[in-house]
Amino acid sequence: MHFLNLENINKSADGVEYHPLRPFLPEGTKVLFLGSFPPPRNRWCIDFFYPNFINDHWRIEGQVFFGDKEHFVDAAHKTFRLPEIVQFLTEKGIGFFDTATAVRRLKENASDKDLEMVEKTDLAALLSQIPYCQHIVCTGQKSFSAITEDFGVAVPAMGEHHTFSIADRTLQLWRMPSSSRAYPMKLCDKAAYYQRMMRQIGLL
Secondary structure, three states, X not given: OOOEOOOOOOEOOOOEEEOOEOOEOOOOOOEEEEEOOOOOHHHOOOOOOOOOOOOOHHHHHHHHHHOOOOOOEEHHXXXXXXXXXXXXXXXXXXXXXXXXXXXXXXXXXXXXXHEEEEEEOOHHHHHHOOOOOOEEEEOOHHHHHHHHHHHOOOOOOOOOEEEEEEOOEEXXXXXXXXXXXXXXXXXHHHHHHHHHHHHHOOOO
């Protein structure tokens, strides 16, 4: 599946920035991760989701599935092993996108609190492409709030989920700790939350 928009990030004259990546939705996607929006391009080390080398998402995935936080890390080049990541996600049926397709950055950083959502992702349309998906995982407060507010989902405790419906379809919305290092939790503790979730939904 061709999932990257290889053109430069499109920013309008009024500062609105449009999403630079297409949704990554492997055939048979069972779980959809939704973040908020990618960081500024100068913070990327891969052309994919969670591209910032100091973000720990791919270290968490490595720890959860392989018992090694460095499994997807190319430390010598300060990047992640993208071909291995794509193969792994495709085999597991794990998809990725974000809750915003257009934002305005209030500051030139990757912080959710400094993002103004201009256009939200059409979640129903996104889900129509992945009919086997039963779980949505939100990894940050802004992405989680966008769904809970739009669909009236009660906020679950960290690491837990609530059931909700969209377009006559029932899904489970999971609340997971952010993989950003700004989030005050050790990587091993974050991985423990993700590991429990993956076991409960049958991917471990």
